[in-house]
Amino acid sequence: xxxxxxxxxxxxxxxxxxxxxxxxxxxxxxxxxxxxxxxxxxxxxxxxxxxxxxxxxxxxxxxxxxxxxxxxxxxxxxxxxxxxxxxxxxxxxxxxxxxxxxxxxxxxxxxxxxxxxxxxxxxxxxxxxxxxxxxxxxxxxxxxxxxxxxxxxxxxxxxxxxxxxxxxxxxxxxxxxxxxxxxxxxxxxxxxxxxxxxxxxxxxxxxxxxxxxxxxxxxxxxxxxxxxxxxxxxxxxxxxxxxxxxxxxxxxxxxxxxxxxxxxxxxxxxxxxxxxxxxxxxxxxxxxxxxxxxxxxxxxxxxxxxxxxxxxxxxxxxxxxxxxxxxxxxxxxxxxxxxxxxxxxxxxxxxxxxxxxxxxxxxxxxxxxxxxxxxxxxxxx
Numbered sequence: 001x002x003x004x005x006x007x008x009x010x011x012x013x014x015x016x017x018x019x020x021x022x023x024x025x026x027x028x029x030x031x032x033x034x035x036x037x038x039x040x041x042x043x044x045x046x047x048x049x050x051x052x053x054x055x056x057x058x059x060x061x062x063x064x065x066x067x068x069x070x071x072x073x074x075x076x077x078x079x080x081x082x083x084x085x086x087x088x089x090x091x092x093x094x095x096x097x098x099x100x101x102x103x104x105x106x107x108x109x110x111x112x113x114x115x116x117x118x119x120x121x122x123x124x125x126x127x128x129x130x131x132x133x134x135x136x137x138x139x140x141x142x143x144x145x146x147x148x149x150x151x152x153x154x155x156x157x158x159x160x161x162x163x164x165x166x167x168x169x170x171x172x173x174x175x176x177x178x179x180x181x182x183x184x185x186x187x188x189x190x191x192x193x194x195x196x197x198x199x200x201x202x203x204x205x206x207x208x209x210x211x212x213x214x215x216x217x218x219x220x221x222x223x224x225x226x227x228x229x230x231x232x233x234x235x236x237x238x239x240x241x242x243x244x245x246x247x248x249x250x251x252x253x254x255x256x257x258x259x260x261x262x263x264x265x266x267x268x269x270x271x272x273x274x275x276x277x278x279x280x281x282x283x284x285x286x287x288x289x290x291x292x293x294x295x296x297x298x299x300x301x302x303x304x305x306x307x308x309x310x311x312x313x314x315x316x317x318x319x320x321x322x323x324x325x326x327x328x329x330x331x332x333x334x335x336x337x338x339x340x341x342x343x344x345x346x347x348x349x350x351x352x353x354x355x356x357x358x359x360x361x362x363x364x365x366x367x368x369x370x371x372x373x374x375x376x377x378x379x380x381x
Contacts, residue, residue: 120201124191127208129157135208188296189285201226204267230269233260234318243292258312259301263320
């Protein structure tokens with residue numbers, strides 16, 4: 001006699017369907033085995049899909065790193081940035097600042113081109129006699145003291161005290177002391193020619209109200225090659241500037257181009273500087289500036305983009321007094337290449353620094369000297 005379903009004589013105690021499987025009719029056995037087989041196949045399929053997805057993500061991450069130039073070198077960085085307009089970079093920087101992320105190029109850093117030394121950089125500081133005892137004195141006491149051999153001061157009048165302190169690293173240009181297009185172009189031409197004669201790899205222009213972080217500058221420039229056309233800085237506008245270019249026979253044409261504001265500082269590779277020489281060397285710079293009737297920093301952008309077909313590489317690590325410096329998050333200050341100070345919208349425009357003393361007790365907090373102390377505390381100088 002066939003045992004009844006669920007009978008205790010089965011010896012399984014009703015504990016497991018697998019235990020009862022040996023006592024089921026063959027059709028029931030087949031149905032139970034089919035259900036178990038489907039479950040196994042479903043689990044295996046899910047495992048395969050998960051493994052394939054993870055493999056695709058890993059491969060995509062490798063491609064992204066390679067595209068950003070971390071694996072393949074400088075050319076990939078330049079190619080990537082060449083596909084982005086300066087306006088795109090500005091928007092991306094604004095988004096990053098809202099998320100409190102450091103800006104892009106410095107993330108690559110010296111992993112691309114190792115071994116760049118400060119001695120390969122020609123740093124030009126433009127000033128005027130009126131600011132020798134104020135603005136320039138602050139720079140001499142702070143960051144210039146850490147980069148004296150690479151820094152050259154370009155001014156308009158002789159100063160025995162300055163020459164005694166800087167030696168042959170001060171250049172008296174005999175340019176006008178006026179803040180006019182011709183006077184500014186005269187000094188920029190002097191800077192440019194001195195760089196070409198130096199044989200160094202990089203030309204970096206600064207104003208006398210800029211604080212430079214030399215190590216941050218090296219980290220940035222290490223991402224590029226002086227053997228490529230590199231023009232890097234921060235545009236003061238979120239759009240290209242429009243100008244009327246004077247043509248032969250008193251004709252004019254409309255041109256548009258991006259330029260890096262001189263008040264934040266900018267850098268140019270030697271290869272690009274050599275190409276710029278027909279328009280930027282000696283008296284040619286002033287003649288070129290007169291074609292568009294714009295200041296010297298605009299003229300640099302005009303030469304690069306309109307005469308040579310190059311492009312500005314916007315970088316948000318440069319800062320001028322024309323922007324609200326209090327918006328820079330304090331933890332990101334050591335990463336910035338340049339900082340500045342001044343008046344913005346009729347208010348004192350400085351970076352925010354915490355300290356044990358009030359601004360009334362420590363009025364020097366807003367000048368570059370305090371920024372130097374911050375950099376020293378971060379072991380950057």
